[in-house]
Amino acid sequence: MEYGARSSNSVKDTALVFERQRPRNRVLQMLRTAPIFPSVILLLMIVAAIFAPFMSPHDPAAIDLELKLMPPFWQEGGTSAYLLGTDSLGRDVLSRLIWGARVSVIVGLLAIVFAGALGSVLGMVAAYFGGKVDAIIMRIADIQMSVPALVLALILSAVLMPGLKTVIIVIGIVYWTWYARIIRGEVLSIKERDFIALAKVAGCSRIRILFAHILPNIVNTLIVLSTLQLGSVIIYEASLSFMGLGVQPPSTSWGLMLSDGRGYMTVAWWLMTFPGIAIMLVVLASNLLGDWLRDLLDPKRRQFKL
């Protein structure tokens, strides 16, 4: 009896130690391992997107033909008023970059939320219910994946009116298949585990099992997948805008800037270079952040104790 009492005490002590170290410290410890470069780039982009009206030195849509095609400030003919030069209509490139970040952030986040919600719900339903439901959903996904994404976007944009909303819808429709496939695979393995059987034994309904017991188990996958796809969504938005199917002037986006600058590539290198660099940095950053998150959320690769 005495032994039992003692052992239960020691268990209690360890439990208390665990308790004390918990929630806030854990988040801090996680954040401390965040890679600096991608975090800074993405933070900069988000700050630019939120505070664009305060940060941009000029109105991004103000046309002044007298100032057209001014080079960046360090080149001959450039001024410090237009740090990164001006485009063919005399609009400030830096201001347009900052406003363009807003479009990239909005499109990136909303399109990913849309694609993620659609794809994961369909993937979960396909895996959990199986049979015909599974066959129908996954064949639609297969068929859609066999159509080149840009062709699909062309068709959709022709049907819907080009604009920010359309871009988000198009990207959501193009990307849901990735979510559906990966989530389906995850759910297929999770639904065979005993705790799902026990949930049934305890009297849970199917919907409850799907959303209260299975969904929390795939959240990690969803987060990682979303960060990794952020980069590709931003590129996709840029390509749509580049082709004129995306954001319409006078709004601006990085893809649109590339497209506008194309005609002046030989005389004004800065028109395509700066938005190009912006896209590259952001995509690289989101991929690196996704890699970090994947390692962090995967217990097998976890480098430190939580």
Add this chain to the structure above:
Amino acid sequence: MIIGPKEPLLVVDDLKTYFFTRQGVVRAVDGVSFSLTEGETLGLVGESGCGKSVTALSILRLVPEPAGRIVGGRILFQGENLLEKSESQMRQFRGSRISMILQDPLTSLNPVFTIGDQVGGPFKYHRRGGETRDITQKVVDVLKRVRIPAAASRLKDYPHLFSGGMRQRVVGAMAIACEPRVLIADEPTTALDVTIEAQFLQLLKQIQQEIGVALILITHNLGIVARICRRVAVMYAGRIVETGNVHRIFENPAHPYTKGLMDSVPRLGEKKQRLVTIPGQPPDMSTLPPGCSFWPRCEYAQEICRQEYPPESRLGEDGYVRCWLAEKQTQI
């Protein structure tokens, strides 16, 4: 405790659960009948694949569909036929009046929720808990009941912080949370090591006495059956071949298969050269031979065994055996 004949709590009557596969119909459970009174312990023994688990799943109406279907029989719980209940009515029974413990404690708990959340689950689903604070108290109580040390301080722990034996206790806590009348334990100690197994069985027995739940213990371990069951049913190829009091069966097994099972348990102190085994393989359930399904492996097989399935011959007070051998003996 009241001694004497009691109203049966659970009656399984001629239950038939078949699986319809491409290779043909698998008669996983083919006419199983037994009954269980309040607080009783029934051991369900047999080889892997003989239909023990499917019987348990059939009672909860959780046979994997669409391949599996309950095609016949009745399951009466306190007089109500569970096979006539709708899915949503069935949910009222699962977990609250009939619950279950599965084999593997390592996968029986959801890794992303705390123990407190998971044990609190059944209270919430079945609205037995009342306010949130009451639920926490009830969770602590039920964890104490399964002897989790320092239960209150472990509510916010995740399953991976618990050992296998402790996790199985937590699973047990979830199963008894709503004070069910019937608890089905499907090989609850298979994944545990021997000392923990003994502890867990001891605990199961104590809990059973405390809350008076009837226990169906599914196992292939005869030692466990001898230790905690009062009555045993031996299953072979989807049917109960022998049932009765545990002492009677152990001392005087009537069915050749039961005999084979008893003989194949190694005993300390016996100097045998080889372990005694039952010859042959468990039958392929989709192509069962006509007649008694055990005859290809039975050393006493006669002509009639190949043609007709033996009827029940009564043995003792509450037992029977299905074997032509016994049938002939009773006739003489």
